[in-house]
Amino acid sequence: MTETPNPHAPDTDTMTGGMRPIRQAVVSVGSNLGERINNVQGAVAALADTPEVTVVSVSSVYETVPVGAPPGSRDFLNAVVLIDTTLTVHTLLDRCQAIEDAFGRERTEDQNAPRTLDVDLIVVGSRVASDDRLTLPHPRAHERAFVLVPWMELDLEGEIPGKGFVADLVQGLDTAGVKRREDLEILV
Ligand SMILES: Nc1ncnc2c1ncn2[C@@H]1O[C@H](COP(=O)(O)OP(=O)(O)OP(=O)(O)O)[C@@H](O)[C@H]1O
Numbered sequence: 613m614t615e616t617p618n619p620h621a622p623d624t625d626t627m628t629g630g631m632r633p634i635r636q637a638v639v640s641v642g643s644n645l646g647e648r649i650n651n652v653q654g655a656v657a658a659l660a661d662t663p664e665v666t667v668v669s670v671s672s673v674y675e676t677v678p679v680g681a682p683p684g685s686r687d688f689l690n691a692v693v694l695i696d697t698t699l700t701v702h703t704l705l706d707r708c709q710a711i712e713d714a715f716g717r718e719r720t721e722d723q724n725a726p727r728t729l730d731v732d733l734i735v736v737g738s739r740v741a742s743d744d745r746l747t748l749p750h751p752r753a754h755e756r757a758f759v760l761v762p763w764m765e766l767d768l769e770g771e772i773p774g775k776g777f778v779a780d781l782v783q784g785l786d787t788a789g790v791k792r793r794e795d796l797e798i799l800v
């Protein structure tokens with residue numbers, strides 16, 4: 613017998629206020645334009661300042677070779693943040709984009725153009741989403757060493773629904789372009 617989804621199971625994103633479950637989310641932060649470390653630090657502070665968001669842990673800062681970016685693009689500084697949140701996934705995305713805007717993010721047609729700040733939702737609990745604004749898990753996270761290496765530092769049991777454990781995924785990737793910056797630290 614094939615299983616069909618239970619039509620009576622609640623969609624947790626439609627619950628109100630205190631009814632919503634706490635979910636752990638993984639957020640990737642990156643900058644390769646302007647005062648990179650200030651932008652990354654500012655993004656983490658802004659996440660920590662968000663109602664219904666608790667920052668659980670923040671990775672080291674990594675200097676990373678740009679992936680898929682125009683020739684001549686500067687290296688990124690990347691970090692990963694684990695948060696607990698009761699926000700809906702779309703409200704969380706709104707907040708990530710508002711933080712990008714606050715740090716001067718310009719949205720151009722050029723794919724992966726240098727940016728002051730990128731704040732991407734990698735996973736939100738086991739939530740799977742696919743609409744015109746949001747895809748969860750992030751569709752390219754499983755192939756990005758600049759996401760998986762900092763994430764693994766925070767959670768050795770991290771998992772991308774449908775893709776596998778971070779520790780296994782990272783084995784198949786070239787991590788040479790992801791270097792820890794011992795001299796930099798994000799404060800919460
Ligand atoms: N999981 C997600 N996290 C952040 N943005 C997402 C996600 N899924 C879909 N989006 C959508 O992607 C759009 C483009 O985002 P953005 O400009 O940050 O892409 P990018 O960082 O240049 O590239 P990439 O998507 O490969 O990381 C956003 O407007 C947003 O609506």
Ligand SMILES: Nc1nc2c(c(=O)[nH]1)N=C(CO)CN2
Pocket residue numbers: 641642643676677678679680681688690724730732758
């Ligand atoms: N090293 C690195 N490369 C990227 C990054 C990033 O944060 N770091 N973000 C991208 C689009 O989100 C595209 N390429």
